Amino acid sequence: MERELALEIVRVTEMAALASSHWMGRGKKNEADGAATSAMRSMFDTINMRGTVVIGEGELDEAPMLYIGEKLGHADANGPEVDVAVDPLEGTTIVAKGHNNAMSVIAIGDRGTLLHAPDMYMMKMAVGKRAAGKIQLHDPVDKMIEIVAESNNKRIQDVTVIIQERERHQAIIDAVREKGARVKLFGDGDVGAAIAACLPQTGIDLFLGIGGAPEGVISAAAIKCLGGDMQAQLKPQDDAERDRCIRMGLANPEQLLTLNDLVKGEDAIFAATGVSDGELLQGVRYLGDDMVETHSIVMRAQTKTIRFVRALHNTEHKPNFNWR
Numbered sequence: 001m002e003r004e005l006a007l008e009i010v011r012v013t014e015m016a017a018l019a020s021s022h023w024m025g026r027g028k029k030n031e032a033d034g035a036a037t038s039a040m041r042s043m044f045d046t047i048n049m050r051g052t053v054v055i056g057e058g059e060l061d062e063a064p065m066l067y068i069g070e071k072l073g074h075a076d077a078n079g080p081e082v083d084v085a086v087d088p089l090e091g092t093t094i095v096a097k098g099h100n101n102a103m104s105v106i107a108i109g110d111r112g113t114l115l116h117a118p119d120m121y122m123m124k125m126a127v128g129k130r131a132a133g134k135i136q137l138h139d140p141v142d143k144m145i146e147i148v149a150e151s152n153n154k155r156i157q158d159v160t161v162i163i164q165e166r167e168r169h170q171a172i173i174d175a176v177r178e179k180g181a182r183v184k185l186f187g188d189g190d191v192g193a194a195i196a197a198c199l200p201q202t203g204i205d206l207f208l209g210i211g212g213a214p215e216g217v218i219s220a221a222a223i224k225c226l227g228g229d230m231q232a233q234l235k236p237q238d239d240a241e242r243d244r245c246i247r248m249g250l251a252n253p254e255q256l257l258t259l260n261d262l263v264k265g266e267d268a269i270f271a272a273t274g275v276s277d278g279e280l281l282q283g284v285r286y287l288g289d290d291m292v293e294t295h296s297i298v299m300r301a302q303t304k305t306i307r308f309v310r311a312l313h314n315t316e317h318k319p320n321f322n323w324r
Ligand code: VTB
Pocket: 090, 091, 092, 166, 187, 188, 189, 190, 191, 210, 211, 212, 213, 215, 216
């Protein structure tokens, strides 16, 4: 993959974030999602790549744009052949309600490297590079906490585990508290939470919980760029979901998925732009005088460069700001 692709991709997440930010707090999640999706789709047309959506907004019959199998990139592209995983708006309810943690995300890998995760639940564990390789998904929670405390050179009581606030996580939450560590609960958006666990400056040491499988693959691309580790397991809820796993090539649907099973090889590109403020990124801010500020992160696994991109957009000069 060409390194320029990373900076091209961040322009795409910026546009999707800007488009959906218009819907912040208006109680309309579908409109917010639709705005992000169509902005993202049209920006992809400007990029010199031969992309195929492997994780997107659904199958062709349910999603008009960014459906699985859709080809992306400008018409006479001769750029790299890549797999593309998108979540134009990770956190639609968040934006509708004006809550924290929404972002627009894209992960790219060489063709054939991203797991084609179906839209179902996935159990996930993510840690930063100091604890990478030391924790298994099925380790008891108290053991995980001992390992991250030791690896991150912290006392147990200073360890923070980020967990999505759901009934299904109560046993994990209880186990963390029982051990004497701290729990940071979040409402929605587990891609940002998984990444936050891999960045020392967030103070978060470990991410645990069951969330979306597509989000899991996208998180894995980011974690590969950060040198962290992730393990996962699909959680099919019925026979139909189990069959889908088997059809995608997993003879045992509940097999342990390592970081390399989620994203193969050494290269991946990840970009995200904040829509609302989160652990990782500041959200879109309307500054007045037609100026709008965005914050993004863009990273590449091969070089491990992590860039935070702050952009000031002059909306008067942006033709795609068509909602005005
Ligand atoms: C998960 C998580 C996402 O929605 O898919 C979650 O991965 C849905 O969980 O980040 P519930 O079924 O418990 O609501 C998000 O939080 C947002 O898309």
